[in-house]
Amino acid sequence: MGQSESSSTPDVRLIFRNVLANPHSFICVVNLRNTFMSPTPPRPELPDLAPSVQQEVARLAASPEVRSAFNWFRTQEPQLAHWQMEMARIPAPPFGESARGAWLAERFREVGLDDVRIDDVGNVFGTHPGFGRRYVALSAHIDTVFPANTPLNIRQQGSRIYGPGVSDNGAGVAALLAIASLLRAVRIRHALPFVFIGNVGEEGEGDLRGMRHIFSTPRWKDSIAHSLVLDGAGADTIVAEALGSRRFEVIVRGPGGHSWSDFGAPNPIVILAKAIHSFIATPVPSTPKTTFNIGVIRGGTSVNSIPESASMKVDIRSTSMTEMERLEQSLRLALNRAVEDETLAAEMRSSAQKRPSGVSCEVVVIGNRPAGELRAGARILQVVRAVDAQLGNAAQVQRASTDANVPLSLGQEAVAIGGGGSGGGAHTLQEWFDSNGRELGLKRILLTMLTLAGVGTEFDVRGAS
Numbered sequence: 001m002g003q004s005e006s007s008s009t010p011d012v013r014l015i016f017r018n019v020l021a022n023p024h025s026f027i028c029v030v031n032l033r034n035t036f037m038s039p040t041p042p043r044p045e046l047p048d049l050a051p052s053v054q055q056e057v058a059r060l061a062a063s064p065e066v067r068s069a070f071n072w073f074r075t076q077e078p079q080l081a082h083w084q085m086e087m088a089r090i091p092a093p094p095f096g097e098s099a100r101g102a103w104l105a106e107r108f109r110e111v112g113l114d115d116v117r118i119d120d121v122g123n124v125f126g127t128h129p130g131f132g133r134r135y136v137a138l139s140a141h142i143d144t145v146f147p148a149n150t151p152l153n154i155r156q157q158g159s160r161i162y163g164p165g166v167s168d169n170g171a172g173v174a175a176l177l178a179i180a181s182l183l184r185a186v187r188i189r190h191a192l193p194f195v196f197i198g199n200v201g202e203e204g205e206g207d208l209r210g211m212r213h214i215f216s217t218p219r220w221k222d223s224i225a226h227s228l229v230l231d232g233a234g235a236d237t238i239v240a241e242a243l244g245s246r247r248f249e250v251i252v253r254g255p256g257g258h259s260w261s262d263f264g265a266p267n268p269i270v271i272l273a274k275a276i277h278s279f280i281a282t283p284v285p286s287t288p289k290t291t292f293n294i295g296v297i298r299g300g301t302s303v304n305s306i307p308e309s310a311s312m313k314v315d316i317r318s319t320s321m322t323e324m325e326r327l328e329q330s331l332r333l334a335l336n337r338a339v340e341d342e343t344l345a346a347e348m349r350s351s352a353q354k355r356p357s358g359v360s361c362e363v364v365v366i367g368n369r370p371a372g373e374l375r376a377g378a379r380i381l382q383v384v385r386a387v388d389a390q391l392g393n394a395a396q397v398q399r400a401s402t403d404a405n406v407p408l409s410l411g412q413e414a415v416a417i418g419g420g421g422s423g424g425g426a427h428t429l430q431e432w433f434d435s436n437g438r439e440l441g442l443k444r445i446l447l448t449m450l451t452l453a454g455v456g457t458e459f460d461v462r463g464a465s
């Protein structure tokens with residue numbers, strides 16, 4: 001899941017607690033209250049809903065087949081929870097999604113999708129026929145942020161499922177399968193065909209590689225008319241603007257050495273610490289919202305060795321390209337200063353006979369997500385908002401970084417929404433999903449897809465194409 005603009009300002013309280021067993025040590029207890037879906041004020045610039053779209057949605061919602069579909073959803077929770085847990089038990093770290101992809105392809109075949117296949121990078125496809133040439137795409141990423149060796153202790157308690165990845169993107173994939181299997185259980189006409197996609201590479205260093213591949217493939221790039229991206233739980237957001245991000249790995253190398261006999265040699269960990277210390281003092285504006293994070297730090301071999309290398313990973317996000325560039329400059333400057341500083345300090349620490357050899361550093365771009373937004377009056381946003389009005393659902397239009405960044409940056413119609421239910425603790429081992437409210441999410445997805453596809457008499461289709 002890409003974090004959205006309004007979703008993740010956790011209330012962090014630091015409590016330093018004296019550990020009784022050892023009065024000289026302290027542990028740092030961090031209490032996180034996840035305020036995941038804190039409200040954003042509605043965007044004032046949203047145009048009024050077109051009455052014609054609202055009528056289309058109302059007509060569809062009243063049709064006998066959509067009513068049967070809604071009833072069918074009500075009976076499916078045990079199956080959906082089963083799929084969700086079964087999938088979450090298959091590791092899917094970035095660049096390691098193949099086992100989960102194979103599982104999803106089997107499910108696609110089982111629920112009766114056509115032309116099920118896995119592409120070169122591991123994206124899983126299945127289609128449901130219609131009449132037009134272009135598709136309505138429903139996608140959900142199958143990768144997680146968790147490394148391959150993460151214990152996947154997935155368990156259920158009442159309406160809740162606990163464990164890494166159950167919501168992000170267990171909720172999205174479960175909704176994908178719910179819609180796909182519905183189409184076999186209940187006959188529903190739709191004009192444009194559907195393509196169901198379980199894509200790889202959304203999280204972290206995946207850097208949207210699954211979606212990038214799809215939208216650079218001749219088979220798909222011009223044949224997807226609308227993209228509906230399912231990411232995480234919930235039904236209360238519509239991501240219609242793509243938050244850009246740049247990510248870096250910073251690697252510092254030095255001569256290394258013995259902590260006693262080589263004392264004085266420049267220390268890459270110290271360089272990183274100094275660089276971080278000055279980089280995080282860079283002021284960032286709240287509008288346009290701009291953020292940074294040091295997410296991973298590594299280095300060293302043992303307590304009595306001066307490390308030969310150390311590295312860190314840095315994430316910069318903004319709704320403004322200019323702010324991202326400014327922060328990148330600030331990071332590079334902080335690093336250069338830290339190198340100079342530590343090199344100088346090392347020279348002063350060392351004896352004249354034993355001048356330390358040099359330090360080098362490298363900044364590697366490991367992520368670069370494009371920003372973009374829907375054009376004003378885009379049909380897909382009109383449709384989702386009309387569906388929300390029909391279902392009495394209150395949702396906020398947001399800017400975030402999701403798979404929808406790729407089509408949005410290409411000027412195509414896309415939004416990202418949740419798979420229903422509720423969830424929390426995304427990207428932590430304490431992640432959870434609650435199925436209460438899943439039906440609302442599924443109804444929302446179905447009505448949106450059907451409205452986008454148009455209802456399928458052949459005459460309508462020919463008239464529309």
Ligand SMILES: [Zn+2]
Nearest residue numbers: 001002168231
């Ligand atoms: Zn996600």
